[in-house]
Amino acid sequence: MAASPGFVPQAPPHRPAPPPVAPPPRVPVWRKIVAATLGVILISAAVYVQTFVLDGSRLDDPLTVSGGIQEAVSTDVFSARLDRVEFAKSVRVKKQFGTDEDTTDKVFLVVKVGATAPRRPIQLTSHLVTADGLRFDVTDHVTDTATLGSKWVQPGWWGSGLFFFEVPPDKVPGARVVVSQKASTIFGDQYLAEASFDLGLDGAKAGQMIQAAKDVYEVSG
């Protein structure tokens, strides 16, 4: 009986050695250092650029233009100017029939704002931001018809009106008044324009003005 030729696996022929690879060219040390430094710089730049990315809560922030008192501040949809800041202990609104008067145990901060629009009619609203970041909306102790919020700001001329805030006297120093376009709850642009005015009140000046606050502030509306 003859043995099967395939009974024992036939040893394969030797695989030839791979062709000799040329040794990589020598890179000078200084070039390695330069390349490493460049890489670190590029990575650091990429990380630094990420700090400019707005986080989710700031993506729909309004577009703010800042200014001081009696300084015209222009945004794309309106221009505004903070004419005057006053304090009062009570506000009396004279209406066509009757008079509303409201007092507060805090203080009424009254700002007179002038405004115009470059192109289309617009309605404005306002809020106050204190030095420690608290936000005060316009007070509801004063009817809206007595304020600038109920008036239309139109192109071609400057209109003016008042905004009333009810704030604790110790929150007044360093406060800012922000005038912004009225946002619709349903429709409208998500990038609202606003003008931020620094009232320029430090502690001493604010205390002095609050001491000299009017007993009654009379407006018609």
Added chain:
Amino acid sequence: MSDQNPGDTGVWAPPAAEPSWFTPTKRPPRPDARVWPLPSPDPEPRGSSTVPIPVIDGGNRARHRGWVSPPAPGVETQATGGALFGMAPPAGLAAGEHHPAGPAAGEHHSAGEPRPATAPPARRRRPMPTAAKVGLQLFGAVGLTAALLGVQGYDQLHRYEMDHIPAQVRHVPQGEPAKLEHATWRVLSIAPMAKQPAGMQADRVMLQIDIDGTALTAEGRYYDTSPPGFFMADDTGRTWLAQAYKSPEDMRPGVPARFNLLSVVPKALQDQVELMVWPSQRVGLEESGPALRFDR
């Protein structure tokens, strides 16, 4: 072991007179085979066997070859490998297509073999110049970034255009009616008020506008309670509010109803401003969608 047959060992043996197919025989000695180092697994690629079909000579067998050995110093051992093992390869395998194509094996190659065994190894592509490689990578990075930003920008622009429909203003000749959504409108008169209100500044003037609206459908009847957006516009695109101080009591389809509007505009423009009608005041302030502009 049993009493009847003490020679029975319990192992059944076939009768010696009748040799059978399973009668063990002496095995011939095996040829020497390499067991160490371990032979590499079968170098023959799958499907390369020609048994029982004989190999067809002259076909393209180059792709069946496992690998091509370059002309290297170790060729002699390969050529005599079969003889060393002392085994004759099967007839079908003897054509040499499974074996590396050394110089000796090349003699088995037929004339139809496209490449002689002594040919240089597979042609290697010329390496790309460094400048071209870097340029290609740079172009890829810049191109992909531009494509990404372009797609994102197109998406945002498309969404913006869906949300902010551009204005489609239709100019209406003087004194003619024009249809807007559910009603037709016709301007009767635009004139400064004879008796300007007290406190009006010198550079402004209050205009009084009379306009007739005719509801066409049932939806058009609601313009009496929620009038459309009336605006006065000048040539530079500035607009002023025109508000209805007197709306019709009732708007019935097909019956003209009178709106009396008031608008404060700069005095220098009192003869130029034209009335614009938008379906609502909101779209008028946004200036989006269809609108009418009545020429003066």
